[in-house]
Amino acid sequence: MSLAEKYPKEVEKILAKYPPEHKRSAVMPLLYMAQREEGYVDRHAIRDIAKMLDITDTEVSSIIGFYTLYHDKPEGKLRIQVCTDLPCALRGADQFLADLCDKLGIEPGGTTADGLITVEPVMCLAACDKAPMFQTQGADGIKYHENMTVESTMELIEGFKKGAK
Amino acid sequence: MSHVLLRHCDIPDINKIDVYKKNGGFKSFEKAVKKMTKDEVTNVVKDSGLRGRGGAGFPTGLKWSFMDNNNWPHYVVANADESEPGTFKDREIMEYNPFQFLEGVAISSYAVSANAAYIYLRGEFWEVAAFLDEKIEEMEKAGYLGNKLFGTDYSLKIYTHLGAGAYICGEETALLESLEGKRGQPRIRPPFPPSFGLYGKPTVVNNVETLTNVPLIIENGANWYTSMGTADSAGVKVFSLSGRVKKPGNYELPFGATFRELIYEHGGGIIDDRPVKAIMAAGASSSLIKVDEKALDTPMDYASVRDLGADLGSASVIVIDDTVNIDWVINKTIHFFKHESCGKCTPCREGNYWMQHLSERILNGEGGPEDVELLHSVAKQMQNKCLCALGEFATMAVVTGIERFPQDFKLPVKGS
Numbered sequence: 310m311s312l313a314e315k316y317p318k319e320v321e322k323i324l325a326k327y328p329p330e331h332k333r334s335a336v337m338p339l340l341y342m343a344q345r346e347e348g349y350v351d352r353h354a355i356r357d358i359a360k361m362l363d364i365t366d367t368e369v370s371s372i373i374g375f376y377t378l379y380h381d382k383p384e385g386k387l388r389i390q391v392c393t394d395l396p397c398a399l400r401g402a403d404q405f406l407a408d409l410c411d412k413l414g415i416e417p418g419g420t421t422a423d424g425l426i427t428v429e430p431v432m433c434l435a436a437c438d439k440a441p442m443f444q445t446q447g448a449d450g451i452k453y454h455e456n457m458t459v460e461s462t463m464e465l466i467e468g469f470k471k472g473a474k
Numbered sequence: 475m476s477h478v479l480l481r482h483c484d485i486p487d488i489n490k491i492d493v494y495k496k497n498g499g500f501k502s503f504e505k506a507v508k509k510m511t512k513d514e515v516t517n518v519v520k521d522s523g524l525r526g527r528g529g530a531g532f533p534t535g536l537k538w539s540f541m542d543n544n545n546w547p548h549y550v551v552a553n554a555d556e557s558e559p560g561t562f563k564d565r566e567i568m569e570y571n572p573f574q575f576l577e578g579v580a581i582s583s584y585a586v587s588a589n590a591a592y593i594y595l596r597g598e599f600w601e602v603a604a605f606l607d608e609k610i611e612e613m614e615k616a617g618y619l620g621n622k623l624f625g626t627d628y629s630l631k632i633y634t635h636l637g638a639g640a641y642i643c644g645e646e647t648a649l650l651e652s653l654e655g656k657r658g659q660p661r662i663r664p665p666f667p668p669s670f671g672l673y674g675k676p677t678v679v680n681n682v683e684t685l686t687n688v689p690l691i692i693e694n695g696a697n698w699y700t701s702m703g704t705a706d707s708a709g710v711k712v713f714s715l716s717g718r719v720k721k722p723g724n725y726e727l728p729f730g731a732t733f734r735e736l737i738y739e740h741g742g743g744i745i746d747d748r749p750v751k752a753i754m755a756a757g758a759s760s761s762l763i764k765v766d767e768k769a770l771d772t773p774m775d776y777a778s779v780r781d782l783g784a785d786l787g788s789a790s791v792i793v794i795d796d797t798v799n800i801d802w803v804i805n806k807t808i809h810f811f812k813h814e815s816c817g818k819c820t821p822c823r824e825g826n827y828w829m830q831h832l833s834e835r836i837l838n839g840e841g842g843p844e845d846v847e848l849l850h851s852v853a854k855q856m857q858n859k860c861l862c863a864l865g866e867f868a869t870m871a872v873v874t875g876i877e878r879f880p881q882d883f884k885l886p887v888k889g890s
Contacts, residue, residue, distance in 0.1 A: 326633045331673050333655035337638055341597075362655070375657040375816075376638035378597045394559040395758055395806040396716035396792050432641065432813055433559040433758075434598050437714065437792075438722035444598055451600035 311357045312342055320361075333362050336372055340379050345448055348388075349380040377431070378446065385420045385427030387469050388446040389462070393430040396437035405441035406430055408459045413466075425473055426466055478702075478710045479686050480726045482570035491612045494573040500618050502692035503580045507624050510692075515585040519688060521696035523708030528553055528644070528681030529756060529787040531707075531776050540668035541586045542676045549677040550583045550591040551653065551667075552685055555637055555644040557596055559810060560757035560790030563712040563724050564682035568595075568602050571686065572609045576632065578685030580619065581692060583630050586678050590631050594649050597638040606634050641814035645862045646679040648816065659818045660862035681788075683712055703729035707775035707786075715741045717793035718748070727774075734770040737793060748795040752879070755779055756787025758807045759867035761874040762800065783874070800882035804875045805833045811868035822865035825856035829872060836883065846883045850876045 313320045319342065327334040336358060343354035350373055359366045373379040391409070393402045410417050410428055420427040436442045439455035443462075447469075454465065476484045487493045494500075506515050520535025541548055552575075556564040567575055583591045595603045610632050613619045621629045640658045642648045647661035650672050671677020687709065691699050700708045707729035713736055716722045720742030727736065733753060737743065744750060753769065754760035761784040763769055772778050779786040794803060812826035832849040835841040853869040860866070876883055 326635070328673065331654065334635070334653060336655040337597075337636065337652070340638070341636065364655075368656075371657055372638075372655070376597070376640050378639040394810055395754075395803065396560045396722075398806055399717045399792070399794070399798065400722075431639075432810055433557060435556045435562040435565050435596070437560055437562050437716035437790075438724070450604075451598055453598075453601065 311361075312339060312354070313357075313361065316342060333364055336362055336364070336369060337376075340369070340372060344380060347383060348386060348447070349383050378451075386425050386447060386473060387427070387466075389426060389428045389443050389466075390431040390434075390446060391428065391443040392432070392434045392436070392440065394433040394437075396433070397440035397442065400440040402441045405457070405459065409462055412459055412463065423470075425470060477726050478690055479567060479574075479683060479712055480571065480724060481574065483726075488574075489570055489572050489609075491573060491609070491616060498693060499573055499689075500577055500616075502689040503577050503584070503618065504624050506581050506584050506692055507626055507628050512585050512587060515581060515692065518696050519585070519691060522687075522691045522699035523696075523703075524684065524687055524691065524699065525707065525776070526681055527683035527687075527711065527788065529558070529759070531786070534680060534684055537668060537680070538582065538586050538678055540666070541678065542669045545669070545676050547590070547675055548586050548588040549672045549675055550579060550586060550588045551646075551649065551672060551677055551679045552579050552591065552593040552682055553644060553646065553649060553679055554593050554595040554599065554602075554682050555641075555649060556599075556682070557641040557644050557814075558757035558759060558788055558790055559807075560716050560754065560792045561714050561788050562716075562790075563714050563788075565599060565602060566724050567682055567686050567712070568599075568606060572606060573613070574689055575682055575686045576606070576609060576613060577618075578688040579632055580630055581688050582678060582680060582685055583632075584628060586676075588678070589629050590633070592653060592672070593632065593634045594643070594653055595634060595636055596643070597636045600636065603634045603636050610634070640816070641810075642816040642862070642864060645864065648862065649679065650677065657816070659816045662861060704773065704775045704777075706777040711774075711789050713774065714788075714790045715793070716790070718745050718795040718798070719743070719793050720745055729775040730773040730778075732771050732773055733765075733791070736774065736791060737770070741793070744793065744795050748797060750793060751796045751798065752794040752800065752803070753784075754792040754794070754871065755789065756785050757790035757792065758810050759787060759863075759870055760784055760792070761870045762794075762803070762878055764878045800875045800879040801833070801837050804871050805837045807871045808833045808868065811864065815864060815868070819860040819862075819865055821856045821859040822868065825852055825865070826868050828852050829868070833872075843883075843885055846876060846885055 323338045339358045344350045355369045359369045391406045442455040516538045524534045525531040643652045643658040648658040652658035667677040703709045725740045750765045753763040763784045808829045812830045815822045817823045853872040
């Protein structure tokens with residue numbers, strides 16, 4: 310099913326933001342929509358968006374490749390993206406990432422065996438005063454979690470796992 | 475003194491439209507549209523001395539006056555792609571004082587005759603964008619956005635647009651490419667956005683904090699604004715304080731407040747009361763300021779910080795104490811810029827790659843003085859060779875770190 314069939318009102322609302330002759334601008338919001346359910350954009354969605362916007366599949370794929378928040382393969386249903394840039398690292402973010410990964414038995418960038426949780430270091434998230442912090446990227450968008458500990462993160466993960474069952 | 479930008483510190487719930495209206499909200503926009511010409515609005519902003527808060531410090535009113543009036547339509551784009559490590563002020567403004575920001579977008583749109591404005595937010599600000607969408611809808615319902623505003627012929631729509639994780643999109647021409655649905659790679663300049671911007675049309679791109687100043691400047695006049703700050707840097711600034719301080723956070727101060735005041739009075743001093751070793755005043759893009767008493771007493775304005783061999787940029791003050799080694803600091807900044815280089819210009823793409831390899835080797839204790847020299851040389855060779863400032867930014871901490879902290883790279887200290 311195409312995006313326009315699946316979410317007609319939302320697609321219409323997105324396209325209305327941009328001048329009709331520049332509808333290519335809608336590629337980024339449409340890609341967010343396409344990866345909402347499975348956490349990644351598959352080939353059919355790429356073709357679908359390309360057709361809708363009169364651009365090539367390659368042009369759509371290049372957007373997925375360039376921007377870090379788009380994914381082209383399935384990984385954890387919930388991505389925990391920990392900022393380890395300088396200001397956060399000055400407040401213990403590297404140690405937090407290492408401890409969290411130890412607790413989950415994965416390497417940074419890895420996914421838990423049940424396929425639910427991916428933990429990855431990311432670049433600055435503009436919350437430098439509230440480190441350690443991370444964002445979660447999942448089906449309901451992106452959320453910030455600030456002043457975190459391994460314990461509070463494990464609680465969040467348990468909550469997510471219960472909801473996923 | 476009450477706040478100009480972080481007004482939620484003084485007025486609870488100012489992010490609710492009724493509270494904002496009760497505190498003079500939208501009066502400036504109405505006054506501009508009903509009683510002032512577009513040029514009058516631009517001239518007040520010019521006379522206020524307001525300079526861009528995204529880092530470049532370009533005079534805002536002057537930028538508006540560059541719009542090409544022979545090419546239509548015009549656009550305003552608010553740069554909410556806040557991504558510089560150490561900067562977290564625009565998010566606080568948008569979350570807690572959203573209407574003042576949106577009113578600033580509206581006034582600037584009127585001043586340059588734009589009927590559509592886009593707010594480009596970094597993709598991670600997903601929740602902020604949803605929140606702004608609600609606020610925009612409230613403004614439409616209340617008659618502050620839409621067609622024929624305040625009984626005049628002026629119409630305006632504001633839209634949010636989410637990026638998807640790319641620091642480079644904070645560079646205004648990369649941002650415009652991204653907004654057009656392309657990879658965010660900078661354009662060759664000139665032409666600058668006021669003559670060739672979004673969709674090739676004249677466009678003003680302003681930072682969130684810059685625009686949030688505008689409603690109060692229109693309300694209180696240019697002289698009120700220049701009465702704060704210094705001659706070179708008028709007004710107030712939100713300083714994002716982070717790193718090894720007890721109380722990191724955003725602090726709004728007039729330009730000219732000292733580093734000492736920010737770090738000790740507001741930031742509560744250094745964790746475990748250690749001495750300050752270095753300051754990065756413009757986030758990860760900073761030259762490293764070697765801290766002594768004189769540096770701590772330096773007023774934070776554009777000119778004074780330049781005298782310290784650094785830049786104020788977006789005033790993202792990262793504090794580094796004596797527990798931290800500078801070889802580790804530059805490894806962090808290099809890692810960031812290597813990841814964020816868009817790949818368009820070879821010196822930046824390749825230079826960052828090689829800087830990362832050298833820096834890893836030095837940090838792991840496997841490098842000798844020749845590796846430090848080579849790292850310095852690679853950084854120097856990247857300078858002045860790229861289309862945008864990222865290629866420069868990536869080298870600032872590296873060059874000044876090696877030159878000002880040689881002992882942290884196990885190099886002989888000059889003069890000893």
